[in-house]
Amino acid sequence: MSNTSSDTTEDESLITTEVETGSANWSPALGETAVAARDLNVFYGDEQAIDDVSIEIPEKRVTALIGPSGCGKSTFLRCINRMNDMIDVCRVEGDVEFGGKNVYDADVDPVALRRKIGMVFQKPNPFPKSIRDNVAYGLKIQGYDGDVDARVEESLKGAALWDEVKDQLDSSGLDLSGGQQQRLCIARAIAPDPEVILMDEPTSALDPVAASKIEDLIDDLAEEYTVIIVTHNMQQAARISDRTAVFLTGGQLVEYDDTAKIFEDPEEQRVEDYITGKFG
Numbered sequence: 001m002s003n004t005s006s007d008t009t010e011d012e013s014l015i016t017t018e019v020e021t022g023s024a025n026w027s028p029a030l031g032e033t034a035v036a037a038r039d040l041n042v043f044y045g046d047e048q049a050i051d052d053v054s055i056e057i058p059e060k061r062v063t064a065l066i067g068p069s070g071c072g073k074s075t076f077l078r079c080i081n082r083m084n085d086m087i088d089v090c091r092v093e094g095d096v097e098f099g100g101k102n103v104y105d106a107d108v109d110p111v112a113l114r115r116k117i118g119m120v121f122q123k124p125n126p127f128p129k130s131i132r133d134n135v136a137y138g139l140k141i142q143g144y145d146g147d148v149d150a151r152v153e154e155s156l157k158g159a160a161l162w163d164e165v166k167d168q169l170d171s172s173g174l175d176l177s178g179g180q181q182q183r184l185c186i187a188r189a190i191a192p193d194p195e196v197i198l199m200d201e202p203t204s205a206l207d208p209v210a211a212s213k214i215e216d217l218i219d220d221l222a223e224e225y226t227v228i229i230v231t232h233n234m235q236q237a238a239r240i241s242d243r244t245a246v247f248l249t250g251g252q253l254v255e256y257d258d259t260a261k262i263f264e265d266p267e268e269q270r271v272e273d274y275i276t277g278k279f280g
């Protein structure tokens with residue numbers, strides 16, 4: 001959607017790359033690639049957390065990253081918007097392409113990148129500020145010169161929270177329920193008009209009703225945004241994602257395909273064993 005936005009600068013623009021044809025597990029109907037990793041290796045000191053991962057993630061779809069604890073899902077997710085830059089011992093080799101550019105190129109501004117690739121974390125983390133200011137925060141930092149209140153309303157509507165909070169925009173975001181706080185964080189992530197939303201286990205700290213609302217919301221978000229979600233919940237991955245990437249121990253991407261294929265007829269025995277609960 002923001003390909004056409006007037007505030008998109010050349011540096012930030014997303015030049016979507018054509019999906020390689022002939023790839024055995026690629027459905028042409030998926031459209032263009034939003035994010036691609038090429039020969040990605042990630043290390044924490046001497047420990048390798050991602051092992052030579054290449055993947056093309058389609059735009060405006062939900063892609064789930066699943067796999068046992070410690071297999072590198074969160075590390076991979078954090079590579080996409082350079083959140084791993086914050087970790088001193090972390091070293092990244094290879095490319096992550098977004099907008100036809102490697103996000104690790106020297107001239108990429110990580111702050112601008114994170115406006116285009118927003119992130120939502122496991123535990124809702126609103127700022128100790130009003131609901132309005134939580135959503136407006138990123139807009140103010142980027143010097144947004146449009147109508148902030150209108151953008152706040154639009155973002156809260158986009159996060160399916162507006163009806164619940166429209167009469168209390170000056171109340172603290174911390175006074176909301178856990179599920180509402182998480183939707184507030186989603187509103188905060190979509191306010192700067194991103195193209196990709198990364199979600200790291202966004203429902204695992206929520207009760208089932210709140211989690212179900214976020215799942216419905218993710219489905220709606222994928223009409224406008226590319227959603228990449230780490231989840232431990234395989235039913236959730238099966239319910240909400242179009243594509244599923246299975247990481248296994250050692251940071252290897254073992255299988256990546258349409259979600260139905262992964263859950264019904266995976267190619268790899270190790271994937272079948274993981275999905276049927278034989279390990280992990």
Ligand SMILES: Nc1ncnc2c1ncn2[C@@H]1O[C@H](COP(=O)(O)OP(=O)(O)OP(=O)(O)O)[C@@H](O)[C@H]1O
Nearest residue numbers: 044049067068069070071072073074075076087089
């Ligand atoms: N900040 C860090 N410093 C050092 N090692 C780390 C750091 N973060 C992750 N690791 C290591 O990298 C590997 C991958 O971790 P990561 O959190 O990416 O896996 P994960 O699949 O997301 O795990 P989980 O499902 O438990 O969240 C693990 O061995 C972990 O111990």
